[in-house]
Amino acid sequence: MSNDPARPNIVLVLADNLGWGELGCYGGGILRGAATPRIDKLASEGLLLHNFNVESDCVPTRSALMSGRHPIRTGCRQSVPAGFPQGLTTWEKTLAECLKTNDYATAHHGKWHLGDIEGRYPSDRGFDEWFGIPRTTDETQFTSAIGYTPEVAELPYIMEGKAGEKSKNVQIYDLESRRLIDEMLVARSKDWLTRKVQEQKPFFLYHPLVHLHFPTLPHNDFKGTTGQGDFADSMAEMDYRVGEILDHIDELGVQDNTVFIFASDNGPEFREPYRGTAGPWSGTYHTAMEGSLRVPFIIRWPGQVPQGTTSNEIVHVTDIFSTLLSIAGSEVPSDRPIDGVDQTTFFRDPVGTKSPRTGFLFYIKEELRAIKWKDWKLHLVWEPKVNQSSGRLESPYLFNTVRDPKEESDILAFNTWVMQPMMKLKTEFERSLKYDPAPPDPLKQW
Structure with a gap:
């Protein structure tokens, strides 16, 4: 039943490229041109994390979320164009597949980006039904781009599917539908939630928003409302859409037994005019700077997670997998190494307990870029801005992220002791990689 406390409902809303510094509750809001009252209120009702960490871009983070495993293991190391092998192989077990074994109803409404061929759509990977986009929002620009024809690059579509059936195209995903899609996604989620509550099934709703991914274009109802341009208008819309889902959960009477998580998949966009901000942290996604690693995370679980709390303890996106299953x-x-750790005890008592995670390794594609351990960050490759790499460092840079949040002063010479726990973390992880060979995937095309 949807009110069984042993199997609480789960709603996971994931923003796209929402930087640490954008929301009001993270020091942004009106300072960034748009108040975010609904998400700010959500933060007051639960736990807000200052040190929630993700992977380098869309595909790696979403794969880590769905599998509990770093993308260096799963092969989901970067976003690639349509038609190339991408996404989670059939050997990986997704969060939805694991919840299905415990009789959860599951739905995905939003951006998938973990497979765009039959066998890899959400409805093939543990979700009862799905609606949204298989890849990315960049593609909405295709049909209006000079020189584009469907013969050279396939048309992007909004799609839908149900488990056991073939997924199908719904409509072309162009700039016009880009403005409408988050409204469409919320309508789908509200309808699905109503049906599952009526059926008295415990449910898992995964709702990956399209905002604030570029082209960051608001629905016409929000265009011009902030007076600060499309980006701020889109942020106002994003906040409103999250509020719509929260209100619907209240109306259905299941708030008290629903774990609600709002987070982002990556740090802010670096491209103008859609560039975002990570607040006090340097960098954007596609780098190993803290502005790439740290993103918003809020969890509300009435009676279980204390209200109005914040923490700077380290939590990683892989931990969501292990925690929600717990x-x-x-x-x-x-039957495989799982990188996520169970954060349930910490989430229930974020003041009296500490995160069981002390750090992690950060890869971009196949390259180990940085190691994060407690309040320390070691850069093995220095790329403070995208496409401005100075290559592998003979002498790594070490920063203390509390005293030096912008990673400006290398202090390795005075703290070489930190290399010991970091190298131990590296050695243990690389040893586990050596004994983690994935079997071949029958859906891989080449």
Whole structure:
């Protein structure tokens, strides 16, 4: 039943490229041209993390979220164009597949980016139904781009599908539908939630928003409302859409037994005019700077997670996988290394306990870029801005992220002791990689 406390409902809303510094509750809001009252209120009702960390771009983070494993293991190391092998192989077990074994109803409404061929769509990977886009929002610009024809690059579509059936195209995903899609996604989620509550099924709703991914274009109802341009208008819309889902959960009477998470998949966009901000942190996504690693994360779980709390303890996106399975009483796969750690105890008592995670390794594609351990950050490759890499460092840079949030003063010479725990973390992880060979995937095309 949807009110069984042993199997609480789960709603996971994931923004796209929302930087740490954009929301009011993270020091942005009206300072960034748009108040975010609904998400700010959500933060007051639960736990806000200052040190929630993700992977380098859309595909790596979403794969880590769905599998509990770093993309260096799963092969989901970067976003690639349509038609290329991409996304989670059939061997990986997704969060939705694991929850299905515990009789959860599951739905995906939003951006998938973990497979765009039959066998890899959400409805093939544990979701009862899905609606949204298989890849990315960049593609909305295709049909209006000079020289584009469908013969050279396939048309992007909004799609839908149900488990056991073939996914199908709904409409072309162009700039006009870009403005409408987040409204469409919320309508789908509201309808699905109503049906699942009526059926008295515990549910997992994964709702990956399209905002604020470029081209960052607001719905016409929000265009011009902030007076600060499309980006701020889109942020106002994003806040409103999250509020619509929250209100619907209240109307259905299931708030008290629903774990609600709002987070972002990556740090801010670096391209003008859609460039965002990570607040006090330097860098954007596609770098190993803190502005890439740290993104917003809020969890509300009435009666379980204390209200109005914040923490600077380290939590990683892979931890969502292990934590939600623990909360739902579902088993974590035991036949493969799982990088996520169970944060349930910490989430329930973020003041009296500490995160069981001390750090992690950060890769971009196949390259180990940085190691994060407690309040320390070691850069093995220095690329403070996208496409401005100075290459592998003979002497790595070490920063203290509390005293030097912008990573400006290398202090390795005075703190070489930090290399010991960091190298231990690196050695243990690389050893686990050596004994983690994935079997071949029958859907891989080449």
